[in-house]
Amino acid sequence: MADWGEAAFNPSSIALVGASAKSSKLGYILMRNLLEGYPGKLYPINPGETEIMGHQAYPRLLDVPGQVDLAVIALPTEACVEAMRDCAKIGAKAALVLSGGFAEVGPDGQARQEALIEAARAGGVRLIGPNCFGLYNCNLGLNASMGLGLxxxxxxxxxxxxxxxxxxxxxxxxxxxxxxxxxxxxxxxxxxxxxxxxxxxxxxxxxxxxxxxxxxxxxxxxxxxxxxxxxxxxxxxxxxxxxxxxxxxxxxxxxxxxxxxxxxxxxxxxxxxxxxxxxxxxxxxxxxxxxxxQPLPTGRRVAIITNSGGTGVELADMCERFGLSVPELPEDTQARISPLIPAYASPRNPVDVTPAWARFPEMYAGSIEALYACNEVDIIIPILLQRSALMRENVEGVSEAVLRCQREPGLAKPTYVCWVVGREGDENQAILQEAGIPVYEWPERTARTAAAIAVYAENHHARVEAANVNP
Known part of the structure; x- marks a missing residue:
């Protein structure tokens, strides 16, 4: 069936086979999850209950009065094949089987799995699983899984x-x-x-x-x-x-x-x-x-801003190790950055603002703006280490500078933040993440990620160009 995806992720109706009012049962968790946000019709199936969480319960799938798009099956292994036969009889479009004990446990389980498939195919039911965790459609409010919370x-x-x-x-x-x-x-x-x-x-x-x-x-x-x-x-x-x-x-x-x-x-x-x-x-x-x-980079040239010279050097090493380059900044960009930083600091790349923490907000934000205006930079990586990460006004300044620059036409280049601080910085980290700015812990992880994305972008652009030349 071509519409298995719509039946699974956007079902108009769900039958939960094995629904339960007992908190110790998987059917209870699934029922609660579905009620939390799913907007469609929900049919609990349990021969031992008449009502579950305010919803009428039905003994079998065959007793459901309406169409079932998705059947969610949470039963003992030995009961799953018969439930699948019922799915086929009522014309369910898809069945999600969370139960285990099938091919993953050996020949006997393989035989049970083959019987499950045979029962599904007899009625054109698409089988998801078995032995799986479930599915979500977060934008619909659908949680048909063992996971708690929507x-x-x-x-x-x-x-x-x-x-x-x-x-x-x-x-x-x-x-x-x-x-x-x-x-x-x-x-x-x-x-x-x-x-x-x-x-x-x-x-x-x-x-x-x-x-x-x-x-x-x-x-x-x-x-x-x-x-x-x-x-x-x-x-x-x-x-x-x-x-x-x-x-x-x-x-x-x-x-x-x-x-x-x-x-x-x-x-x-x-x-x-x-x-x-x-x-x-x-x-x-x-x-x-x-x-x-973030937008895709158009090249592999990285500019680094740091309040720790040693960390800046490590990140530069990691960038080159993974195939990126950290070129010296052009003279006009250095001239724009130099007045922002102490006379003994370096504007060359990495831009080392030194531990002059009182000036962090203006040095970081101003350097970011200069690097966005530089045509010889494809990726910007500010290192926020200890004090520069723990100063809320600095983190907010970095976030605002990036967003302000990315709103300008022609300045679509990515910023990835290298984060070097303990859990006490989590609240500030969230400021960047909620603004859509990725945060990676430590230089190696930051450089590895930036390089993977840069290589992807390079290959993607080449494929697009080739397609345009040979449509």
């Missing part, structure tokens, strides 16, 4: 994760950094719905501007590659794949029944398709943050 609306990043718990950890990390998501899908064993079908959906989803994939395996490599090429032409795709070592492949097989395939071929295919390969889930979030919050 994320805020307004996000543009979507996450597809084969590992549900790890995916939710990634999601939690992103929330700490004030990132907002559009959609999240955990597909577990991927018994029915293939990777390329998921890509096809997100290619057409206008709410998704950056797509993140956390994968253990890939189903139908050729179809996946072809779909990835199409999606990457329209929006950035960031991929983190586990199971690239022998130990990782063994662990993946016991986790989601994943067949991980050849790691070298996967890396080559991802890069040829125009997607970004992240080394870890953390790096995937870092890159997605930069892509979703």
């Amino acid at each position: 994320p805020p609306k307004g996000g543009s990043i979507s996450l597809v994760t084969q590992s549900g718990a790890y995916g939710m950890a990634i999601f939690g990390l992103a929330q700490q950094r004030h990132l907002r998501f559009a959609k999240i899908l955990s597909h577990g064993n991927k018994a029915d719905l293939a990777d390329h079908e998921i890509l096809d959906y997100f290619e057409q989803d206008d709410e998704t501007r950056v797509l993140c994939l956390f994968l253990e395996s890939v189903s139908d490599g050729r179809a996946f590659y072809e779909a990835l090429v199409r999606v990457a032409q329209r929006k950035p795709v960031v991929i983190a794949k586990t199971g690239r070592s022998s130990a990782g492949r063994r662990a993946a097989a016991s986790h989601t029944a994943a067949l991980t395939g050849d790691a070298t071929a996967f890396v080559t295919a991802v890069r040829q398709a125009g997607a970004i390969l992240a080394e870890s889930g953390l790096e995937m979030v870092d890159i997605a943050e930069g892509l979703s919050r």
